[in-house]
Amino acid sequence: xxxxxxxxxxxxxxxxxxxxxxxxxxxxxxxxxxxxxxxxxxxxxxxxxxxxxxxxxxxxxxxxxxxxxxxxxxxxxxxxxxxxxxxxxxxxxxxxxxxxxxxxxxxxxxxxxxxxxxxxxxxxxxxxxxxxxxxxxxxxxxxxxxxxxxxxxxxxxxxxxxxxxxxxxxxxxxxxxxxxxxxxxxxxxxxxxxxxxxxxxxxxxxxxxxxxxxxxxxxxxxxxxxxxxxxxxxxxxxxxxxxxxxxxxxxxxxxxxxxxxxxxxxxxxxxxxxxxxxxxxxxxxxx
Amino acid sequence: xxxxxxxxxxxxxxxxxxxxxxxxxxxxxxxxxxxxxxxxxxxxxxxxxxxxxxxxxxxxxxxxxxxxxxxxxxxxxxxxxxxxxxxxxxxxxxxxxxxxxxxxxxxxxxxxxxxxxxxxxxxxxxxxxxxxxxxxxxxxxxxxxxxxxxxxxxxxxxxxxxxxxxxxxxxxxxxxxxxxxxxxxxxxxxxxxxxxxxxxxxxxxxxxxxxxxxxxxxxxxxxxxxxxxxxxxxxxxxxxxxxxxxxxxxxxxxxxxxxxxxxxxxxxxxxxxxxxxxxxxxxxxxxxxxxxxxxxxxxxxxxxxxxxxxxxxxxxxxxx
Amino acid sequence: xxxxxxxxxxxxxxxxxxxxxxxxxxxxxxxxxxxxxxxxxxxxxxxxxxxxxxxxxxxxxxxxxxxxxxxxxxxxxxxxxxxxxxxxxxxxxxxxxxxxxxxxxxxxxxxxxxxxxxxxxxxxxxxxxxxxxxxxxxxxxxxxxxxxxxxxxxxxxxxxxxxxxxxxxxxxxxxxxxxxxxxxxxxxxxxxxxxxxxxxxxxxxxxxxxxxxxxxxxxxxxxxxxxxxxxxxxxxxxxxxxxxxxxxxxxxxxxxxxxxxxxxxxxxxxxxxxxxxxxxxxxxxxxxxxxxxxxxxxxxxxxxxxxxxxxxxxxxxxxxxxxxxxxxxxxxxx
Numbered sequence: 001x002x003x004x005x006x007x008x009x010x011x012x013x014x015x016x017x018x019x020x021x022x023x024x025x026x027x028x029x030x031x032x033x034x035x036x037x038x039x040x041x042x043x044x045x046x047x048x049x050x051x052x053x054x055x056x057x058x059x060x061x062x063x064x065x066x067x068x069x070x071x072x073x074x075x076x077x078x079x080x081x082x083x084x085x086x087x088x089x090x091x092x093x094x095x096x097x098x099x100x101x102x103x104x105x106x107x108x109x110x111x112x113x114x115x116x117x118x119x120x121x122x123x124x125x126x127x128x129x130x131x132x133x134x135x136x137x138x139x140x141x142x143x144x145x146x147x148x149x150x151x152x153x154x155x156x157x158x159x160x161x162x163x164x165x166x167x168x169x170x171x172x173x174x175x176x177x178x179x180x181x182x183x184x185x186x187x188x189x190x191x192x193x194x195x196x197x198x199x200x201x202x203x204x205x206x207x208x209x210x211x212x213x214x215x216x217x218x219x220x221x222x223x224x225x226x227x228x229x230x231x232x233x234x235x236x237x238x239x240x241x242x243x244x245x246x247x248x249x250x251x252x253x254x255x256x257x258x259x260x261x262x263x264x265x266x267x268x269x270x271x272x273x274x275x276x277x278x279x280x281x282x283x284x285x286x287x
Numbered sequence: 288x289x290x291x292x293x294x295x296x297x298x299x300x301x302x303x304x305x306x307x308x309x310x311x312x313x314x315x316x317x318x319x320x321x322x323x324x325x326x327x328x329x330x331x332x333x334x335x336x337x338x339x340x341x342x343x344x345x346x347x348x349x350x351x352x353x354x355x356x357x358x359x360x361x362x363x364x365x366x367x368x369x370x371x372x373x374x375x376x377x378x379x380x381x382x383x384x385x386x387x388x389x390x391x392x393x394x395x396x397x398x399x400x401x402x403x404x405x406x407x408x409x410x411x412x413x414x415x416x417x418x419x420x421x422x423x424x425x426x427x428x429x430x431x432x433x434x435x436x437x438x439x440x441x442x443x444x445x446x447x448x449x450x451x452x453x454x455x456x457x458x459x460x461x462x463x464x465x466x467x468x469x470x471x472x473x474x475x476x477x478x479x480x481x482x483x484x485x486x487x488x489x490x491x492x493x494x495x496x497x498x499x500x501x502x503x504x505x506x507x508x509x510x511x512x513x514x515x516x517x518x519x520x521x522x523x524x525x526x527x528x529x530x531x532x533x534x535x536x537x538x539x540x541x542x543x544x545x546x547x548x549x550x551x552x553x554x555x556x557x558x559x560x561x562x563x564x565x566x567x568x569x570x571x572x573x574x575x576x577x578x579x580x581x582x583x584x585x586x587x588x589x590x591x592x593x594x595x596x597x598x599x600x601x602x603x604x605x606x607x
Numbered sequence: 608x609x610x611x612x613x614x615x616x617x618x619x620x621x622x623x624x625x626x627x628x629x630x631x632x633x634x635x636x637x638x639x640x641x642x643x644x645x646x647x648x649x650x651x652x653x654x655x656x657x658x659x660x661x662x663x664x665x666x667x668x669x670x671x672x673x674x675x676x677x678x679x680x681x682x683x684x685x686x687x688x689x690x691x692x693x694x695x696x697x698x699x700x701x702x703x704x705x706x707x708x709x710x711x712x713x714x715x716x717x718x719x720x721x722x723x724x725x726x727x728x729x730x731x732x733x734x735x736x737x738x739x740x741x742x743x744x745x746x747x748x749x750x751x752x753x754x755x756x757x758x759x760x761x762x763x764x765x766x767x768x769x770x771x772x773x774x775x776x777x778x779x780x781x782x783x784x785x786x787x788x789x790x791x792x793x794x795x796x797x798x799x800x801x802x803x804x805x806x807x808x809x810x811x812x813x814x815x816x817x818x819x820x821x822x823x824x825x826x827x828x829x830x831x832x833x834x835x836x837x838x839x840x841x842x843x844x845x846x847x848x849x850x851x852x853x854x855x856x857x858x859x860x861x862x863x864x865x866x867x868x869x870x871x872x873x874x875x876x877x878x879x880x881x882x883x884x885x886x887x888x889x890x891x892x893x894x895x896x897x898x899x900x901x902x903x904x905x906x907x908x909x910x911x912x913x914x915x916x917x918x919x920x921x922x923x924x925x926x927x928x929x930x931x932x933x934x935x936x937x938x939x940x941x
Contacts, residue, residue: 168392171352175380176403176454177410179373190397275397337801338772443888444654473653474828478872479884500801503831503874507882531877544806546831548873550854553835557757558806 007272014268020261024073024254031070036063038071038225050246057246060237065250071225073254075138079211079226082142084203087149088196094154095192096184099161110158116151124148125210129219136221141214145207153199157192164188194273201266205259212255227251227258294363295462295494296349296383297325301358303344318344320518322358323593326462331488331495333505333526336515337541342498345515346466349496350385351376381411384455388467390447394439400450401435407457423453426491427483445476452483456493463487464496469504481508502545506530514538517574519590524599534601536579573604581605609683611789611822612642612665612707617678619664622671632892634660636846637678639919642824644789647816649837649854650826651869653889657846658826659712662792665824666709667691667699682706704735708788710780712795717779718767724778725749725763731782752785755818756811773804777811784815791815791823797832809836830873834858842866845890845900848919852926862928864905899931907932 008014036043042062050057056065098109128144129136173183214220215228222229230251239247303319319341326332334342347353349360351370360368370376387393394400404420413419421431427449439447448468455463469477481504487493499505505512506526513523522535533539573586585604596606616639621632634657650658669675681688691699718727728749738744762778776796797805813836816823833840840857842850850863861867868885887904890896896903902912911931919929
């Protein structure tokens with residue numbers, strides 16, 4: 001594990017991504033030490049540009065931007081992790097079963113899968129969100145997003161399984177007496193792990209993007225501070241027009257860093273985990 | 288007459304039809320048709336033929352990886368063509384093991400090679416104390432220290448193929464099905480693997496079903512041989528008889544076409560192949576009629592049955 | 608006899624560089640050879656010994672990670688020897704296919720699968736020659752070429768997937784030779800084919816050679832194929848040529864211990880006597896032993912073999928070998 005980490009750190013992209021994510025994670029943890037309650041307004045002087053002690057400035061609602069951001073990052077990341085985590089589990093199960101079993105099971109699962117793929121996502125989310133707006137806390141939002149995030153990746157996993165099933169080592173494993181479940185886990189998982197990681201991170205980017213979109217449209221629970229809701233309020237209060245650039249810029253810059261870091265993490269990790277490059281690395285120590 | 292104590296595996300009227308294409312453009316490809324042969328105890332039987340003749344399809348059906356469209360496979364008298372229960376399948380696999388053509392694909396490149404050996408030992412109810420893995424590796428001329436903890440890409444093709452054979456031997460099978468085991472191994476290393484088959488038959492009482500297109504090694508190692516052409520076995524018998532004195536025109540042409548590793552014995556006659564492969568497969572009657580120098584009218588419409596001639600089976604109207 | 612291809616101390620390596628290390632696979636490791644015109648050469652050796660790399664290097668197809676690290680390659684162009692390693696891409700492109708053509712391994716899949724065979728031929732020819740009158744400059748020569756090679760005209764109208772493996776290979780060879788190249792490099796042209804198709808391909812190559820009077824360098828590990836077609840043979844081991852002789856001479860009197868093993872282990876029809884392969888396995892080209900590359904497996908190894916590499920010297924007329932055993936004997940006989 002440690003060796004893998006050291007190897008990865010040599011890749012500039014991973015290094016940058018790792019540092020940024022560490023910083024963001026640190027900020028999320030800081031939220032537990034916030035001197036201000038994020039749900040209350042007018043706890044600090046309003047519309048102050050960045051200066052000590054409000055290093056990111058303050059909003060028109062009288063909230064400290066720095067401490068708001070810590071909550072925002074924490075909540076956005078939570079939503080993203082819940083959404084992508086649950087959707088991974090669904091995608092893996094569906095993809096594995098469909099790919100290995102084939103036949104009727106495959107046909108049925110893929111029909112369900114495809115219906116989810118073609119569903120117009122944004123209108124449905126808007127519909128759901130506007131109906132249950134008040135009860136839309138982070139966990140609920142995460143779960144709803146996860147229900148829409150698995151379909152595409154399930155197909156990707158399925159096609160990988162389909163091709164693996166025809167490779168000769170599948171037959172060797174069967175002849176070795178390995179039962180189906182163990183076979184799939186021991187033989188195929190090492191090939192699927194890079195896909196899972198890459199799609200996890202991509203899914204996080206997507207989920208965050210969705211959350212931001214819904215928030216800007218005013219459809220999520222705008223009281224809970226997230227990156228999206230911060231942008232929502234900044235836009236709502238005409239912050240750009242009024243010249244309170246720190247208010248709109250803070251969440252935007254944070255989200256840019258978050259997205260770029262996640263993207264770089266995804267590409268550097270999947271390159272590292274790709275079976276083809278892994279095979280070249282294996283056994284190198286022995287030469 | 289089946290002598291179930293002498294015979295290990297037997298096929299009866301084995302057939303496999305593949306449906307090619309979809310929608311309105313479907314056609315049937317008869318990959319294997321009316322195949323009848325058996326392998327006895329302590330023998331090496333070769334199923335020979337050019338690529339595309341159906342021999343790999345036969346081996347997949349024997350192992351249960353493919354369901355026959357028609358016909359039966361019997362192992363020691365029991366029907367094994369359609370085993371459904373895991374316990375039955377495992378019981379069969381304990382007796383009948385297989386190795387494959389591509390040694391680099393036989394093992395998962397991301398797993399250590401010895402893990403397959405230990406898996407086999409574990410799944411077939413043997414404990415580590417029995418040292419089955421070490422013994423099997425010894426049987427193929429390898430030491431456990433050369434193999435332990437290493438990945439497939441650290442070995443040569445020949446070594447991987449030996450490890451594959453070792454894995455198959457752990458269950459103490461009675462029959463080893465070897466599907467083109469040396470075609471991807473270098474010419475200079477082939478004989479050591481082929482010699483291993485002889486040793487398995489003589490010293491370990493393992494029969495081998497050797498599937499190949501290389502008639503030279505087939506001659507060298509087998510007792511009996513069956514020649515396949517476009518899905519049928521067209522000649523079968525003792526290897527000395529069939530290969531040294533072939534009766535079917537295809538076997539004769541095959542034998543003529545084997546290049547001799549002797550510069551003084553070059554081919555003198557010319558051959559001409561004019562027909563496209565798919566045309567041959569779709570033929571009614573004898574599939575070889577398009578190229579046969581002795582073709583008669585009868586051959587084009589009627590598939591010849593299995594006839595007996597001079598100590599072997601021949602599928603040819605010439606021997607009616 | 609003119610030499611139409613010469614290499615001097617040719618070295619081409621696969622170089623892999625990662626942030627942590629540099630790996631050099633010495634696929635062609637100091638090779639000096641003269642190839643005569645109007646002859647069929649057979650290059651034999653195990654897979655991974657460098658023979659395919661040698662072909663690729665010699666016809667200018669060395670692409671990273673494969674690089675020519677040293678030495679020269681000469682073609683005989685218009686009566687003069689030209690070092691192709693010094694030519695630019697443009698200059699070299701004009702030479703290729705008209706001077707030297709290359710049939711890569713697995714080239715059966717080299718035909719464009721979505722156009723008919725005739726179109727593939729057309730694409731190929733027009734890339735190298737101007738066609739003014741389609742009938743005279745393209746159709747006629749094409750028909751004559753296929754006829755001379757015994758290929759049915761029907762293949763022109765077919766798509767590649769409709770042809771059998773053997774037929775596709777023959778069509779690929781016809782394609783590579785339609786411009787009458789002076790050298791034809793064929794890399795394992797018969798490997799994936801069955802015996803009958805193999806025979807047809809070998810027959811085809813012989814026909815082309817006698818028609819066009821060019822040189823064929825055929826690479827395959829199948830010694831029986833060499834026995835049937837090669838005039839002169841080269842045995843390659845771990846990136847170097849270890850023996851060179853006319854085919855009959857090589858089969859009857861192999862001098863290098865590796866060649867002896869190679870020939871002794873060949874199964875023959877009608878002969879059930881015990882055959883033995885060479886012990887051990889070939890070395891990794893990234894990690895070559897010092898001295899003679901064969902010495903770890905050689906039953907006649909001497910001290911000098913472990914430290915020095917023997918040169919390829921002529922020990923009998925027209926028979927070269929790279930082995931201290933033979934030069935020692937020669938010194939003793941002198």
